[in-house]
Amino acid sequence: MTESHAHSPVTEEFIAEWRNASYSCFSSGHKFCREVCPVMQVTRNESWTPTAFHANVVAMEQGELTVEEVAEDYVNCTQCGACELRCPNTLFTGDFYRFRTRTVDLVKQMRTLAVDNGVHQPGYRRWNMLTDERTHEPVLGEVPVSQEHVRDWSAGLDLPIGGETILFVDCEAAFYRTSVPRAVAQILQRAGYEFGLMREQWCCGGPAAEMGYRDQARRFAEHNLADWRASGVRRVLVLDPHDYITFTEDYPNFFGDDYDIEIVLVIELLAGLIEDGTLRPEIPVERTITYHDPCRLNKRKGIWQEPRQILRSIPGLTFHDVDHVTQWSYCSGGGGGLPVEKPELTAKISASRLDQAAKLDVDTLVSACPWSERPLSEAGDARSVDVVDIHELLAESLGIEVGGSRGGGGGV
Amino acid sequence: MTLAPELSDRVLGELVDALGGEYVLTSKVARMNRARVPAPFPVHRWRERIPDLVVMPGSTAEVAEVLRVAHAHRIPIVPRDGGTGLTDGAVPERRGIVVDVKRMNDIREIDPVNRTCTVGVGINMLKLNEELAPYGLIYPDDPASYPCSLVGGRTGTSGWSLIGSRYGHSRDLVLSFEFVLPTGRVIRVGDGGGAKVSKSSSGYQLKHLFMGHQGTLGIATEATLKLYPKPEAELSPFWAFPDYEAAYRCVQQLAHAGIATFAGAVLFDEWKVAYLRRDDEAYIPQPADVRALVCAVAYGHEDEVRAGGRRLMRIARDAGARYLGDEISQGDWAARHDRYATPLHGRTKSGQVAPMSWHCEDAAINYTELPQVRLEWHGIVERLRERFDVFDDWGMFCYTSADTGVDYLTEIDVGIWEQNLDDDAWAAWVDAKRDIAEVALRYGGSISACHGSCREGEVDLVPMELGGGYDVMLAVKRAIDPHNIMNPGKYGLDRAYTSGGDV
Ligand SMILES: Cc1cc2nc3c(=O)[nH]c(=O)nc-3n(C[C@H](O)[C@H](O)[C@H](O)COP(=O)(O)OP(=O)(O)OC[C@H]3O[C@@H](n4cnc5c(N)ncnc54)[C@H](O)[C@@H]3O)c2cc1C
Ligand code: SF4
Ligand code: SF4
Numbered sequence: 001m002t003e004s005h006a007h008s009p010v011t012e013e014f015i016a017e018w019r020n021a022s023y024s025c026f027s028s029g030h031k032f033c034r035e036v037c038p039v040m041q042v043t044r045n046e047s048w049t050p051t052a053f054h055a056n057v058v059a060m061e062q063g064e065l066t067v068e069e070v071a072e073d074y075v076n077c078t079q080c081g082a083c084e085l086r087c088p089n090t091l092f093t094g095d096f097y098r099f100r101t102r103t104v105d106l107v108k109q110m111r112t113l114a115v116d117n118g119v120h121q122p123g124y125r126r127w128n129m130l131t132d133e134r135t136h137e138p139v140l141g142e143v144p145v146s147q148e149h150v151r152d153w154s155a156g157l158d159l160p161i162g163g164e165t166i167l168f169v170d171c172e173a174a175f176y177r178t179s180v181p182r183a184v185a186q187i188l189q190r191a192g193y194e195f196g197l198m199r200e201q202w203c204c205g206g207p208a209a210e211m212g213y214r215d216q217a218r219r220f221a222e223h224n225l226a227d228w229r230a231s232g233v234r235r236v237l238v239l240d241p242h243d244y245i246t247f248t249e250d251y252p253n254f255f256g257d258d259y260d261i262e263i264v265l266v267i268e269l270l271a272g273l274i275e276d277g278t279l280r281p282e283i284p285v286e287r288t289i290t291y292h293d294p295c296r297l298n299k300r301k302g303i304w305q306e307p308r309q310i311l312r313s314i315p316g317l318t319f320h321d322v323d324h325v326t327q328w329s330y331c332s333g334g335g336g337g338l339p340v341e342k343p344e345l346t347a348k349i350s351a352s353r354l355d356q357a358a359k360l361d362v363d364t365l366v367s368a369c370p371w372s373e374r375p376l377s378e379a380g381d382a383r384s385v386d387v388v389d390i391h392e393l394l395a396e397s398l399g400i401e402v403g404g405s406r407g408g409g410g411g412v
Numbered sequence: 413m414t415l416a417p418e419l420s421d422r423v424l425g426e427l428v429d430a431l432g433g434e435y436v437l438t439s440k441v442a443r444m445n446r447a448r449v450p451a452p453f454p455v456h457r458w459r460e461r462i463p464d465l466v467v468m469p470g471s472t473a474e475v476a477e478v479l480r481v482a483h484a485h486r487i488p489i490v491p492r493d494g495g496t497g498l499t500d501g502a503v504p505e506r507r508g509i510v511v512d513v514k515r516m517n518d519i520r521e522i523d524p525v526n527r528t529c530t531v532g533v534g535i536n537m538l539k540l541n542e543e544l545a546p547y548g549l550i551y552p553d554d555p556a557s558y559p560c561s562l563v564g565g566r567t568g569t570s571g572w573s574l575i576g577s578r579y580g581h582s583r584d585l586v587l588s589f590e591f592v593l594p595t596g597r598v599i600r601v602g603d604g605g606g607a608k609v610s611k612s613s614s615g616y617q618l619k620h621l622f623m624g625h626q627g628t629l630g631i632a633t634e635a636t637l638k639l640y641p642k643p644e645a646e647l648s649p650f651w652a653f654p655d656y657e658a659a660y661r662c663v664q665q666l667a668h669a670g671i672a673t674f675a676g677a678v679l680f681d682e683w684k685v686a687y688l689r690r691d692d693e694a695y696i697p698q699p700a701d702v703r704a705l706v707c708a709v710a711y712g713h714e715d716e717v718r719a720g721g722r723r724l725m726r727i728a729r730d731a732g733a734r735y736l737g738d739e740i741s742q743g744d745w746a747a748r749h750d751r752y753a754t755p756l757h758g759r760t761k762s763g764q765v766a767p768m769s770w771h772c773e774d775a776a777i778n779y780t781e782l783p784q785v786r787l788e789w790h791g792i793v794e795r796l797r798e799r800f801d802v803f804d805d806w807g808m809f810c811y812t813s814a815d816t817g818v819d820y821l822t823e824i825d826v827g828i829w830e831q832n833l834d835d836d837a838w839a840a841w842v843d844a845k846r847d848i849a850e851v852a853l854r855y856g857g858s859i860s861a862c863h864g865s866c867r868e869g870e871v872d873l874v875p876m877e878l879g880g881g882y883d884v885m886l887a888v889k890r891a892i893d894p895h896n897i898m899n900p901g902k903y904g905l906d907r908a909y910t911s912g913g914d915v
Binding site: 020027028029030032034035044045052059062064069070086089 | 437439441445446448450455456458459494495512514515534557560756767768769770830831
């Protein structure tokens with residue numbers, strides 16, 4: 001060990017914490033994870049692979065690299081989780097001991113360490129500053145984002161505020177793809193499922209956490225939890241897979257045992273309502289589709305059956321399915337802050353996802369994640385493949401006039 | 413950034429002009445991550461291996477331009493593809509420029525009629541086979557590193573395939589390739605001149621020469637590959653034995669059976685079984701009287717595999733084997749084949765669990781010599797372990813290399829506690845590697861069946877293995893690479909420029 005770099009105390013602490021976990025990847029180094037990584041697929045750059053992310057920690061321990069030197073590389077990850085699933089270390093010991101190679105967590109924590117050391121990525125910093133100012137993510141493009149507008153998407157739906165069960169709508173859906181929350185809300189109304197909207201909803205804080213702005217993420221989480229508590233919320237419905245991760249992973253980390261809010265994924269709820277006959281999709285939707293497994297459902301949460309159950313219940317669809325394991329290597333590129341710093345990579349990843357869809361001779365790619373739908377739609381336009389949200393499709397089959405926008409200015 | 417003196421701004425400028433700035437990587441992070449392969453090494457010496465620069469060319473023309481620049485300025489070049497090689501081939505010994513060819517991963521042609529495809533060398537076999545599936549075809553180069561090694565590295569190492577007894581190994585499956593010589597000149601090498609020819613008697617057989625050279629002669633950029641029908645059926649029976657001798661006899665009877673769908677057989681020795689039982693979470697525990705295992709694999713059409721499988725089963729039963737059942741057979745083959753890994757730990761002498769890395773020493777050994785080689789190898793690792801408590805014997809596998817059972821890829825897996833690997837332990841390990849290689853040669857084998865023999869220790873014995881052939885190697889090296897820019901330091905080829913090499 002040389003003394004070439006003196007790390008800051010937080011960095012030393014980080015290295016001590018990650019040393020062995022990173023070693024178990026470094027010493028394996030077999031790179032079974034590499035070809036499923038969406039960033040690797042489009043860049044072929046070995047610096048931006050899971051094993052490099054772990055090896056850098058080992059190099060830091062050896063005094064060879066600093067957080068300043070490595071920080072920028074960690075931008076190149078959508079936190080999709082594919083590498084963890086494909087890692088033989090996860091597969092093996094995972095079967096028996098639930099061991100998981102923790103690359104997503106490492107990327108998140110390394111980004112946090114960078115911020116803690118005052119190392120910022122310009123795009124991330126701006127994004128989080130604007131989020132802080134507006135209490136909502138800036139959302140790419142010309143979209144008015146502010147507290148006054150957060151419920152605009154629900155115009156005319158007559159939704160109550162508060163109640164035991166509320167629907168949480170992520171920023172991208174609330175301000176950009178408003179057709180998604182409109183579809184969800186109207187399907188739930190049709191089912192007679194009681195719910196309201198949040199009193200003062202702020203961004204969930206997940207994106208800030210993903211980009212390393214942990215203190216900000218925590219402040220937002222505290223606001224939301226306090227608001228839920230104050231208005232007697234017991235249950236939060238989530239339509240966005242990213243929020244689902246935030247509420248089921250970040251919030252419990254922040255609040256520990258105190259956190260007693262039930263989190264319900266709308267997809268799972270709807271699959272249940274279809275199964276028990278409450279919802280009967282009857283209007284045929286004549287489309288030839290394939291389904292895009294959102295990373296945060298399929299790879300990170302193991303949820304891939306329910307969306308397929310919903311799709312199979314819709315009459316008229318011709319469904320060319322691609323199994324969820326094959327889809328470990330698919331991604332939209334929209335997650336983990338990648339489009340904020342590297343929009344060109346997001347576009348390439350989406351384009352290659354659409355190439356896979358186009359090979360199946362489909363006219364429609366169905367997703368279940370609003371954050372994926374913008375880049376996928378852009379890539380779909382170039383290939384004449386329509387990108388539709390699963391909730392939009394279900395609403396159509398239930399005869400619901402959804403309204404809203406599938407992109408662009410938030411109005412109805 | 414610190415560039416070596418010879419890498420002046422001018423060189424950097426020429427490379428940026430040729431490739432675009434995005435693909436000339438100077439950051440220390442980028443360089444460190446290309447100074448490493450999975451084989452364990454003393455991590456405190458990582459810095460000794462770091463290249464000055466990394467380039468990521470996107471075409472043969474760009475590779476040629478990089479080599480022209482390097483040739484003109486006498487700069488060391490290290491080709492790198494998947495970086496999964498286990499003999500440090502892709503690790504720079506003299507700094508210089510790492511030429512990372514992973515961007516060249518396109519499929520340029522699929523010719524279903526002649527059953528070939530032509531690809532950039534940065535493509536991975538699993539990914540390629542996903543694209544070939546709709547044609548009902550596969551490219552059956554199937555190492556345990558199938559999901560991660562790439563076609564260029566398979567060429568650079570002349571790799572060994574798990575199902576090679578049925579389909580052949582990389583050298584049989586790569587029909588021809590485009591190759592950039594150290595001067596920047598581009599040639600096509602194959603069996604004769606035609607890109608899709610599998611057997612030629614025209615001229616010298618250069619294909620073999622330009623495979624397995626570990627990047628010391630030039631850089632392959634595009635390869636034309638031989639394709640097979642995608643097998644309908646895969647059979648992988650596992651059998652248990654009470655002792656090694658019975659298993660040893662059985663494995664050769666399986667190999668001798670002459671079954672057309674036979675793709676390979678594997679023998680696990682007592683050390684391997686004990687280790688799996690002790691530390692491998694994926695191993696499905698067997699009763700204590702199971703001391704050795706054999707598995708055979710057959711690939712092909714359903715009806716053929718079924719018939720061949722019945723014969724294999726009968727042979728094994730007659731040899732005293734106990735069949736472990738379908739579930740274990742499929743699960744174990746998946747563990748060894750589809751997701752090759754070893755546990756993340758071994759044991760110290762006192763039995764304490766320690767995080768250890770996997771190292772595989774491989775050799776090509778004739779069937780008749782396997783039992784003796786096995787005992788001597790285990791003896792070497794045991795003596796090593798007595799002196800340094802960072803090594804653990806993880807047992808041996810022997811795999812048929814050919815359909816007749818003539819020779820076996822023989823490997824001993826050694827756990828190394830890399831975090832505690834100091835200079836003394838490393839020096840002892842290098843000695844042990846040399847001893848392991850010496851045993852292989854004493855029994856008439858070859859130092860490596862699969863990975864190559866470039867690493868410290870074993871590499872010292874390569875001249876002894878090849879005899880006069882090594883002198884030819886020196887002469888060839890000097891003729892093709894007059895300034896020793898291609899992966900200098902590897903295989904002791906520096907000698908070509910001082911003494912020797914006269915044939
Ligand atoms: C878990 C695991 C299992 C393995 N199992 C097997 C196995 O069953 N069979 C087997 O054969 N190997 C096996 N290996 C070793 C390794 O995968 C092979 O040696 C493989 O061929 C290396 O390919 P690569 O693309 O990673 O090449 P690299 O490691 O990048 O390079 C290997 C060598 O080839 C040279 N090279 C790379 N690209 C080119 C090029 N375009 N032109 C010229 N030279 C080039 C490099 O300089 C280097 O010397 C295994 C490795 C691991 C980690
Ligand atoms: S993440 Fe897993 S598969 Fe990838 S290099 Fe590390 S240990 Fe190997
Ligand atoms: S989480 Fe996804 S994007 Fe990030 S390194 Fe793993 S596979 Fe790549």
